[in-house]
Amino acid sequence: MNQTASNYKFIQDLINYNFYAEAQASWNVNNLIYDLEKLENNTRQ
Structure with a gap:
């Protein structure tokens, strides 16, 4: 393979x-948001 290639x-x-x-990174953030929402729902009940 030459230099340009x-x-x-x-x-x-x-x-x-x-x-x-x-x-x-975007997948990690979405998972984090999902976990936080789940946590929030659990603490509300």
Whole structure:
């Protein structure tokens, strides 16, 4: 693989990793919100 192709692949991998990390973070936040709402409902009863 020449330098340009190798640089391009590196950037592609970086972009894919960032998308994955953002999706993961967003999933974690949603789970946290869900848990907090569940907790709140349990304490109200």
